[in-house]
Amino acid sequence: MREFRYEQAPDAAGAVALLAGAPGGAFLGGGTNLVDLMKLGVATPDVLVDVRELTSREITDLPDGGLRIGAGVPNADLAADRRVRERFPVLSQALLAGASGQLRNRATTGGNLLQRTRCGYFTDVTKPCNKRAPGSGCGALEGVHRNHAILGQTLEGPGTCVATHPSDMAVAMLAVDAVVRVLGPDGERAVPIAELHRLPGDDPSRDTTLRHGELITAIDLPALAFPSRYRKARERASFAFALVSVAAALRVEDGVVRDVRLALGGVAHKPWRVQAAEQALVGGPATEEAFAAAARAELDAATPLRDNRFKVPLARNLVVRTLLDLVEVSR
Amino acid sequence: MDTEITLRVDGAAHPLTVDTRTTLLDALRERLRNTSPKKGCDHGQCGACTVLLDGRRVNSCLVLAVTVGDAEVTTSDGLAADGQPHRLHRSFVEYDAFQCGYCTPGQVCSAMGVLAEARAGWPSAVTGDLDDADVDLTDAEIRERMSGNLCRCAAYANIVPAVAAVAQAEGVRR
Ligand SMILES: Cc1cc2nc3c(=O)[nH]c(=O)nc-3n(C[C@H](O)[C@H](O)[C@H](O)COP(=O)(O)OP(=O)(O)OC[C@H]3O[C@@H](n4cnc5c(N)ncnc54)[C@H](O)[C@@H]3O)c2cc1C
Ligand code: SF4
Numbered sequence: 001m002r003e004f005r006y007e008q009a010p011d012a013a014g015a016v017a018l019l020a021g022a023p024g025g026a027f028l029g030g031g032t033n034l035v036d037l038m039k040l041g042v043a044t045p046d047v048l049v050d051v052r053e054l055t056s057r058e059i060t061d062l063p064d065g066g067l068r069i070g071a072g073v074p075n076a077d078l079a080a081d082r083r084v085r086e087r088f089p090v091l092s093q094a095l096l097a098g099a100s101g102q103l104r105n106r107a108t109t110g111g112n113l114l115q116r117t118r119c120g121y122f123t124d125v126t127k128p129c130n131k132r133a134p135g136s137g138c139g140a141l142e143g144v145h146r147n148h149a150i151l152g153q154t155l156e157g158p159g160t161c162v163a164t165h166p167s168d169m170a171v172a173m174l175a176v177d178a179v180v181r182v183l184g185p186d187g188e189r190a191v192p193i194a195e196l197h198r199l200p201g202d203d204p205s206r207d208t209t210l211r212h213g214e215l216i217t218a219i220d221l222p223a224l225a226f227p228s229r230y231r232k233a234r235e236r237a238s239f240a241f242a243l244v245s246v247a248a249a250l251r252v253e254d255g256v257v258r259d260v261r262l263a264l265g266g267v268a269h270k271p272w273r274v275q276a277a278e279q280a281l282v283g284g285p286a287t288e289e290a291f292a293a294a295a296r297a298e299l300d301a302a303t304p305l306r307d308n309r310f311k312v313p314l315a316r317n318l319v320v321r322t323l324l325d326l327v328e329v330s331r
Numbered sequence: 332m333d334t335e336i337t338l339r340v341d342g343a344a345h346p347l348t349v350d351t352r353t354t355l356l357d358a359l360r361e362r363l364r365n366t367s368p369k370k371g372c373d374h375g376q377c378g379a380c381t382v383l384l385d386g387r388r389v390n391s392c393l394v395l396a397v398t399v400g401d402a403e404v405t406t407s408d409g410l411a412a413d414g415q416p417h418r419l420h421r422s423f424v425e426y427d428a429f430q431c432g433y434c435t436p437g438q439v440c441s442a443m444g445v446l447a448e449a450r451a452g453w454p455s456a457v458t459g460d461l462d463d464a465d466v467d468l469t470d471a472e473i474r475e476r477m478s479g480n481l482c483r484c485a486a487y488a489n490i491v492p493a494v495a496a497v498a499q500a501e502g503v504r505r
């Protein structure tokens with residue numbers, strides 16, 4: 001591991017100021033991803049600014065019935081919060097489907113959003129990877145890519161990258177239109193979560209649109225007035241990353257879809273909002289056939305790799321099954 | 332880069348100078364010679380290094396020692412107050428819940444966390460109704476909640492009843 005200086009700040013503004021003066025530094029949340037990547041030599045910060053205890057660890061009510069989650073709230077506490085369980089079950093379920101009890105105790109909300117891909121070439125410094133070492137190539141494209149992306153990849157050129165974003169929590173937050181509150185050297189801004197994570201484009205080294213030194217302080221969840229649910233397919237029953245996951249919320253009245261939110265995990269470089277399917281569904285019947293047709297409308301654009309074609313039908317089936325479950329609970 | 336810290340472990344305070352890169356696991360094992368937490372993977376994947384940090388279970392291999400501050404670290408060793416095995420230790424022996432024993436201190440600390448989390452009404456991925464205030468610590472719940480602890484000897488079939496027996500004895504709903 002590269003040597004680094006460990007810094008604590010009195011408050012969030014102090015942490016931002018410290019990192020503004022350290023171009024090679026990084027914020028430290030629970031460390032469950034960053035410390036791991038430092039051991040592997042993938043992350044090499046020369047300064048760590050500890051923000052785990054100085055970002056808020058509270059969940060507060062917003063006037064509209066939504067919630068504000070401090071960036072320092074541990075994943076375990078967020079999943080167990082009564083209000084989250086009642087109003088945003090999709091979020092509790094997503095968190096509980098991820099990692100382990102020990103990891104969720106330590107991992108923070110801010111850190112979870114910014115965890116990096118689990119691509120095996122990214123985490124092995126002896127392998128080519130455009131994300132870790134721009135210009136070195138993408139080992140996964142023709143290599144081991146069973147659990148890589150099927151949508152929105154960059155399939156050629158120096159930006160080639162077919163990695164997925166690993167967070168379960170972020171998929172649920174995308175489905176409920178969360179807003180990420182950020183504090184930077186130039187002040188505060190609010191980033192809709194759909195604009196936080198990015199596709200690889202021609203620069204896979206950047207996972208998000210955040211700039212160096214921008215601190216996530218909180219995440220706002222606007223009120224959600226209808227049932228929601230998270231469903232995750234993985235290679236073992238527990239403690240494994242998603243092959244594909246779906247976060248969904250659905251309002252049905254008299255058998256007609258009035259409102260629907262759908263996001264997929266495990267399919268792209270960012271949590272994937274399933275917009276084509278959402279649009280196809282609203283105003284139509286809440287039936288298995290309609291759900292399957294809508295999922296197909298989205299997944300027709302998929303560009304699976306040699307060994308991950310299975311994700312296309314898996315994603316379709318998960319969408320259909322999860323929406324049918326939501327129809328059931330809406331009765 | 333050397334930094335001075337004081338680690339509070341199993342009831343005793345230990346002033347130490349550590350390199351900032353030192354994990355809590357390495358500080359415990361290599362500096363304090365508390366070899367109760369084990370190093371399996373060093374990457375958060377196996378749970379052998381599980382300790383309690385202010386009563387909450389964490390993977391000590393991913394916690395930097397400099398971040399611990401004055402939090403109380405409890406290892407499986409420290410659960411044996413006055414040299415008397417903890418109820419969980421005895422249950423693991425009684426149910427033959429290990430072979431080589433390498434994963435056991437982590438399993439025991441994790442089980443402590445499971446019991447506390449269930450008492451606090453925390454749900455898990457297999458909890459049917461999230462609105463339910465109470466948790467029934469069924470065998471399926473124990474399996475799911477202990478899934479961050481791998482056992483290379485595959486003593487799982489005996490770990491579940493070992494934890495269940497203590498839950499029963501302590502009046503945790505089953
Ligand atoms: C074995 C294992 C299995 C896992 N399984 C799953 C799984 O199934 N599903 C899943 O979703 N996740 C899983 N995870 C990942 C886990 O959820 C993340 O490691 C965790 O959420 C990261 O949070 P943290 O606070 O520890 O982040 P850190 O490791 O502290 O930080 C992660 C990144 O975020 C930055 N950062 C941290 N806080 C802030 C902030 N407030 N503002 C700006 N930047 C910040 C850091 O600089 C770093 O780049 C797993 C991890 C492990 C080790
Ligand atoms: S998929 Fe992306 S992260 Fe993986 S090797 Fe290719 S460039 Fe690197």
Ligand code: FES
Pocket residue numbers: 369370371372373374375376377378379380381390391392393
């Ligand atoms: S050694 Fe810490 S989880 Fe394996």
Ligand code: FES
Pocket residue numbers: 428429430431432433434435481482483484485486
């Ligand atoms: S008893 Fe040998 S690893 Fe669990």
